[in-house]
Amino acid sequence: MWGGGKLSYSGGRFLGVLGPGCRSSQAKRPRLTSSAVYSKNQLSWTVEIKPGVFNEYRTMWFKSYRMTFSCLNRMKSYRYPWTRPYSTSQNTVDNSEVKTFLALAHKWWDEQGVYAPLHSMNDLRVPFIRDNLLKTLPNHQPGKPLSGMKILDVGCGGGLLTEPLGRLGASVTGIDPVDENIKTAQCHKSFDPVLDQRIDYRACALEEIVEDTAETFDAVVASEVIEHVLDLETFLQYCCQVLKPGGSLFITTINKTQLSYALGIVFSEQIAGIVPKGTHTWEKFVSPEKLESILEPNGLSVQTVAGMLYNPFSGYWHWSENTSLNYAAHAVKSRVQEHPVPAEFVLKGETEQLRANAYASPGMHEELKK
Amino acid sequence: MAARFAVSRWGAAPAVHRGPPVSCRGWSGASADAVYDVVVSGGGLVGAAMACALGHDIHFHDKKILLLEAGPKKELEKLSETYSNRVSSISPGSATLLSSFGAWDHICNMRYRAFRRMQVWDACSEALIMFDKDNLDDMGYIVENDVIMHALTKQLEAVSDRVTVLYRSRAVGYTWPCPFPVTPSSPWVHITLGDGSSLQTKLLIGADGHNSGVRQAAGIQNVSWNYDQSAVVATLHLSEATENNVAWQRFLPSGPIALLPLSDTLSSLVWSTSHEHAAELVSMDEEKFVDAINSAFWNDANHTDFIDSAGTVLQYAIGLLKPTKVSARQLPPSVARVDAKSRVLFPLGLGHAAEYVRPRVALIGDAAHRVHPLAGQGVNMGFGDISSLVHHLSTAAFNGRDLGSMSHLTGYETDRQRHNTALLAATDLLKRLYSTTATPLVLLRTWGLQATNAVSPLKEQIMAFASK
Numbered sequence: 106m107w108g109g110g111k112l113s114y115s116g117g118r119f120l121g122v123l124g125p126g127c128r129s130s131q132a133k134r135p136r137l138t139s140s141a142v143y144s145k146n147q148l149s150w151t152v153e154i155k156p157g158v159f160n161e162y163r164t165m166w167f168k169s170y171r172m173t174f175s176c177l178n179r180m181k182s183y184r185y186p187w188t189r190p191y192s193t194s195q196n197t198v199d200n201s202e203v204k205t206f207l208a209l210a211h212k213w214w215d216e217q218g219v220y221a222p223l224h225s226m227n228d229l230r231v232p233f234i235r236d237n238l239l240k241t242l243p244n245h246q247p248g249k250p251l252s253g254m255k256i257l258d259v260g261c262g263g264g265l266l267t268e269p270l271g272r273l274g275a276s277v278t279g280i281d282p283v284d285e286n287i288k289t290a291q292c293h294k295s296f297d298p299v300l301d302q303r304i305d306y307r308a309c310a311l312e313e314i315v316e317d318t319a320e321t322f323d324a325v326v327a328s329e330v331i332e333h334v335l336d337l338e339t340f341l342q343y344c345c346q347v348l349k350p351g352g353s354l355f356i357t358t359i360n361k362t363q364l365s366y367a368l369g370i371v372f373s374e375q376i377a378g379i380v381p382k383g384t385h386t387w388e389k390f391v392s393p394e395k396l397e398s399i400l401e402p403n404g405l406s407v408q409t410v411a412g413m414l415y416n417p418f419s420g421y422w423h424w425s426e427n428t429s430l431n432y433a434a435h436a437v438k439s440r441v442q443e444h445p446v447p448a449e450f451v452l453k454g455e456t457e458q459l460r461a462n463a464y465a466s467p468g469m470h471e472e473l474k475k
Numbered sequence: 476m477a478a479r480f481a482v483s484r485w486g487a488a489p490a491v492h493r494g495p496p497v498s499c500r501g502w503s504g505a506s507a508d509a510v511y512d513v514v515v516s517g518g519g520l521v522g523a524a525m526a527c528a529l530g531h532d533i534h535f536h537d538k539k540i541l542l543l544e545a546g547p548k549k550e551l552e553k554l555s556e557t558y559s560n561r562v563s564s565i566s567p568g569s570a571t572l573l574s575s576f577g578a579w580d581h582i583c584n585m586r587y588r589a590f591r592r593m594q595v596w597d598a599c600s601e602a603l604i605m606f607d608k609d610n611l612d613d614m615g616y617i618v619e620n621d622v623i624m625h626a627l628t629k630q631l632e633a634v635s636d637r638v639t640v641l642y643r644s645r646a647v648g649y650t651w652p653c654p655f656p657v658t659p660s661s662p663w664v665h666i667t668l669g670d671g672s673s674l675q676t677k678l679l680i681g682a683d684g685h686n687s688g689v690r691q692a693a694g695i696q697n698v699s700w701n702y703d704q705s706a707v708v709a710t711l712h713l714s715e716a717t718e719n720n721v722a723w724q725r726f727l728p729s730g731p732i733a734l735l736p737l738s739d740t741l742s743s744l745v746w747s748t749s750h751e752h753a754a755e756l757v758s759m760d761e762e763k764f765v766d767a768i769n770s771a772f773w774n775d776a777n778h779t780d781f782i783d784s785a786g787t788v789l790q791y792a793i794g795l796l797k798p799t800k801v802s803a804r805q806l807p808p809s810v811a812r813v814d815a816k817s818r819v820l821f822p823l824g825l826g827h828a829a830e831y832v833r834p835r836v837a838l839i840g841d842a843a844h845r846v847h848p849l850a851g852q853g854v855n856m857g858f859g860d861i862s863s864l865v866h867h868l869s870t871a872a873f874n875g876r877d878l879g880s881m882s883h884l885t886g887y888e889t890d891r892q893r894h895n896t897a898l899l900a901a902t903d904l905l906k907r908l909y910s911t912t913a914t915p916l917v918l919l920r921t922w923g924l925q926a927t928n929a930v931s932p933l934k935e936q937i938m939a940f941a942s943k
Contacts, residue, residue, distance in 0.1 A: 215655045216880070225882070231874050248536025250873075269875025274537070292659045297677075298510055 197340040198282050198310050202333045205384055206262075210285030213263025214293055219381060222415055222422075223265050223329065226357070229413055229422045230328055230433060231269045234355050237409070237435050238324055241351070249274025257322040257347060259311055260330035264290035264304070270326070271303040278322075284308045311343045321349045328357045331396075332389050338399055345403045350440040354405055357413070357433040361390035364429045379417055393428055405436040510663060511541045512878055513868075514676040516646050516689050518544025520563070520620060521840030521857035522682030523627040524573070528865045530634035531576035534872040540638045541674070542631070543666075545645040551625040554585055559619040560708045560817040562735060562743045564722070564851035566615050568943040569858035573626070577633070581626035582618055588736045589613040593722040595924075596804060597909070599777045599917045600786050602924040603804050606938055614938070615722070615851070617735045617743065645669045649679070649692040654834055664835050664879075678878040679836050680864070682857075685826050687842035693833050699826035699845065702906070704730050705753035706823055706848055709744045710814040711768070716740045723807040724849070725772055726909035731849045732771050734807050742808070744768065745848055753820045761813055768810050777912065786921050793929045823847055827899055831860075831888040835879030839864060844895050850902050852941060856895055859943055863890045894943070 212218050239250055246252050252274030258267045261279030263286055271277045271294075281287050287308040294300045307313075314320060325344045334340045344354055359365050366387050373379040393410045400407055412428035415421075422431075512535075515526045526542040529535050565573070565587075573579040591614055596603030608614055631638055648667035653660065663675035681689025690697060711734070713719070719736040730747035737743050746756065746768070756764060826845035831838050840857035867883040867890075876883065908920050927933055 216882075218655070227876070228874065228882075231876075235873075235875070246536070247533045248538065248872075268877075272872075272875040293662075296510075296661050296663065 196310075197312065197334045197336050197343070199333060199335045203283060205381065206283050207285055209381065210263075210283060210289055213265060213286070213289050220263075220265065221420060222379065223262075225420055226328075226413070226415075226422050227266060227269055229424060230266060230355075230357055231273075233411070233433050233435070234270065234324065234326060234353075235273060237353060237355070241353070246274065251275035254323040255321075256324045256326060257314065259325060259327045259344070260333070261290060261306070262286050264293060264306070266326060266328055267304055267306075268294060268300055271300045275303070275324075277304045278314075278320075279304060279306045280309050280311065280314060281306075282308065282310050311340065311347075315343045315346050320347065322347055322352060323349055324353045324355065326355045328355065331356060331358045331391055332385060334389075337391065341396075341399050341405070342403055345400075345405055345438060348405075348438045350438055352438050354400075354436045354438070355433070356396065356436075357431065358396075359385065359390045359431050360429050361387065361392045361395075362429045365390055368430060373417075377417060379415075393432055393434060396434060400436050404439045404441075406439060407434060407436045409433075409435040508665070508673050508675045509539075511674060511676040512538040513678045513680060514541045514543065514664075514666060514674070515680045515682055516543050516666075517681065517683030517687075517840075517842070518542050518546070518640065518642075519682065519684065519840070520623055520627070520854055521861065522680075523624065523631065524578070524858060525680055525682055525839060525861050525864070526638050526640070527576050527578060527627050527630045527634075528572065528861055529868065530631065530638035532865060532869050532872075534869045535637065538637065538872065538878075541676070542638060542640045543644045543646055543668070544640065544642050546642065548640075548642045549621070549624060549628070551621065554622075557814060557817075558710050558737050558741055558743070559621045560710050560743065560814070560819055561620040562617050562708075562737065563620055563623065563854045564615050564735060565618050565623075565858075566852075566855045566942045567613065568862070569855050570616060572858050572862050573623075576630055578623070578626040578630045581629050582622055585622045585625070586738075587616050587618040587622065588720070588738060589616050590720045590722045590736055592720070593724070594805060594807075595724045595726070597917075597921060597924065598725055598727045598774075599779070599912060600782045600921040601778070601790075601804060602786055602921040602928075604924050604928040604934070606934060608938070615942070617722075617737060619737075641668075646688065649689065651693070651833075652835060677835065678868075681836065681838045681842045682840045683842055685824070685841040685845040687838065689836065690828055690838055690842050693836050695833065695838070696829040697826055698829065699824060701822065701824040702747075702847065703749060704747045704823045704847075705750050705820045707744070707746045707748065707753050707756050707818060707820045709764075709819075710737070710817040711742050711744050711765075711810045712812045712814070713740050713742060714809045714811040717808050719808070721805075721807075722851075723772070727771060728777065728910065728912045731906075731909065732768070733849075733851075734772070735851075742810075744813075746771070747823060747848065750822070757818045757820050761815075764813055764818070765810050772807050773809075779914070779917075781914065782917055782921055785918055786925065789922050789925050793925065797929055825899065825903055827896070831891060832881065832884035834881055834884075837864060837884055837887065843891070844899060846899055847902050847906050849906060850898070850941065852898055852902065855941075855943075856898060859894065860887075860891050863887050898940075 209219055213220055215221075216224050235250060238254060239245060242250075242254075250273055251270065254275040256270055256275045256277045258264075258270065258277055258279040261267045261281050262283075264279055267277050267279040267290065279287075279290060281290070287306045290306050294304050294306075325348055327340075327344060331337055331340065341354075348354060359369055369380075369390075370385060370387050374382050374384065397407045397410075410428060411433050412425040413431040413433060414423050414425040414427070415431065416423065513529055515522050515529075518526075522542065522544070526540055529538075529540050570579055573582065591608060593606040593614060594603060595606075606614065631640055645668065646666045647669050650665040650667075652662045652664060661675060663677055664679045665673060665675050666679070667673045679689060681687050681693075683689055685699075716739040719739050719742065722733065722735050724731055724733040727748070729749055729752060732746040732748075733744070735743045735745065746753075748756070756767065759767070824845055825847065826841075828838055828843045831843050839860040841853070843860065844856060846853050846856065864887045867887045868878060871878060871880070871883040908916060911917070927937075
């Protein structure tokens with residue numbers, strides 16, 4: 106239904122860094138990327154400065170609008186003209202979604218609270234992920250079946266799904282654009298010494314993980330996220346990029362049908378209050394067919410699509426043949442390299458140029474070298 | 476937030492409102508305390524078996540389990556010649572649990588006695604019920620408690636990398652976590668031990684007997700009353716060696732007397748009777764004690780003609796409807812002497828906790844329910860609790876769930892409360908029904924017993940329920 110989603114900023118104020126293998130049409134724009142992200146409500150101002158170097162970047166977060174001035178000062182020290190951000194359409198975070206999730210940032214771990222259905226959804230999605238991953242492992246340790254696996258939980262929210270995966274032995278990285286969510290998640294896992302080591306939380310968007318090409322994951326989990334992103338195609342492409350060949354992508358989301366409008370929006374939000382009002386927009390729901398049509402060209406072959414049904418009276422989820430409401434999908438990245446080799450050379454050349462431009466100031470150079 | 480229409484599946488009240496409010500303050504103490512996944516408080520038969528079962532469970536291989544036992548470690552170098560006077564009747568279901576983590580093999584290597592038949596009859600009439608397994612399965616096993624404890628200790632040592640046992644450790648204080656803390660505070664249960672050290676755990680299992688400290692500290696209401704009876708136990712030598720694979724129980728107006736086979740020449744006595752009579756029995760000399768036992772089993776002084784004829788009438792009617800073999804009343808073997816110093820008495824009572832679980836707490840064994848020994852079900856109910864709880868915890872661990880989460884704990888509670896409440900009610904009813912000599916009740920129970928004895932499917936159902 107809902108979840109710590111990928112937030113997309115519709116104002117186009119967020120610039121993502123183009124990941125490797127991106128479309129060459131974007132090459133015309135200067136790759137320099139300063140990105141500012143702010144939410145209308147809270148005036149928390151997050152600024153990300155990303156030069157076009159994929160492996161090093163500086164992220165800075167500011168808490169109030171007053172800080173923009175100090176931000177500008179810092180910008181000056183880098184001798185970096187801080188340009189107004191403009192959209193390169195690589196952002197996947199939706200501004201309008203932030204408000205909803207910020208207000209509920211502290212309620213994640215109340216098992217009978219607002220997020221109760223997400224807690225009970227773990228009964229379905231954890232076995233779904235676990236069993237599909239175990240199929241790929243020749244043998245596994247009892248007690249830690251997923252040990253040795255690296256999993257990325259995109260839109261982890263308060264860590265509801267991240268923690269069970271950590272308990273099963275995997276090394277999990279949980280990312281979420283909403284800072285408060287990450288704080289809640291960090292706080293919650295800090296009391297458990299085992300989870301503290303296995304889970305790593307970052308308050309960032311998927312774009313930043315993509316830049317860091319050193320990291321690839323055995324599995325990417327985007328649960329209750331894709332119905333909140335701004336640009337689904339880009340999001341799924343990024344998911345594919347961070348996956349190892351043969352890695353798995355797990356998605357749970359809501360189908361776009363009349364039934365999902367009637368039950369998912371009208372009943373759940375407006376009548377019964379199971380989901381807070383305004384959490385979902387029907388236009389952004391994704392049908393399994395559409396999902397498959399985006400995944401296939403990107404080298405992700407869909408293995409399973411299974412319907413899920415929520416019983417609001419018992420509070421439990423059930424698997425179902427019917428995918429017209431909620432469903433879970435499992436796709437596997439093909440082991441063959443998809444991207445044409447020449448494109449990478451082109452990109453590299455441009456990178457060199459940008460690097461030369463960006464490192465005008467020795468001071469900044471030093472900062473970046475850290 | 477919009478009005479919540481969804482009905483919480485735990486009833487309308489969230490867990491915080493269960494029972495009287497218990498102080499739960501955020502723990503600001505040392506975060507260097509060890510965090511265990513499960514702490515079992517109480518190292519008796521049920522507590523040790525729980526720790527053992529979790530330690531051997533495949534999904535608990537990387538979890539840390541702690542068992543707290545107030546007493547010293549009991550080393551059993553060699554099996555003593557004399558049998559212990561505390562024995563338990565182990566049902567086949569409990570035997571399956573014990574064999575699932577390898578303790579049953581140790582018991583088989585030491586000693587136990589299987590019995591195939593059970594005869595239960597009345598002192599006030601000829602009515603009797605004979606439980607008999609048609610196939611050659613055992614109905615149950617009589618095992619000394621010491622033997623079971625030793626087997627469990629051995630199996631605990633086998634998984635010492637996962638299960639730590641602290642002897643001579645008693646928990647003196649518990650701090651419960653707030654269900655949804657506003658300020659960040661440790662979500663675990665904090666336990667303070669007698670020696671001042673403290674530890675934290677994600678799930679606390681209370682297996683500390685009918686005066687459970689865990690239950691009291693959690694503020695869980697307990698329905699309990701004391702029976703006006705005490706049980707006398709002793710080890711008896713039979714007059715002559717017999718096959719001795721039958722369990723005998725006779726309901727006297729003062730309380731049931733049971734003879735449980737230990738070996739070809741030895742049996743164990745469990746005689747529940749009034750407090751005064753029990754005290755008398757324990758202090759009287761051997762010969763008189765033996766005579767009392769024999770006459771309790773053989774004496775027909777409480778028979779009345781009216782009841783006898785009423786019984787015969789029903790028996791005849793049953794014979795017409797269902798001409799099958801009518802089991803004649805058999806007499807148990809006679810007793811020759813009693814082991815010196817083996818006569819002990821302990822008081823009896825009934826108890827049942829209103830809730831078996833709270834967030835991060837679960838009760839098993841006598842901490843959750845205390846029953847009269849007349850049905851031989853006390854420890855079996857505890858082992859049944861273990862089977863159910865281990866099953867739920869194992870599934871939860873394999874699903875990566877927080878072990879103290881109420882979702883699977885309430886599953887355990889529902890499972891076991893259904894089973895245990897029925898058994899507790901039935902046992903209490905039987906105890907009260909057979910405590911009287913009032914003619915209408917005697918007639919009722921005579922006819923009831925005879926009818927039940929005649930209906931084999933019903934007997935099989937009873938045996939199946941008690942064997943779980």
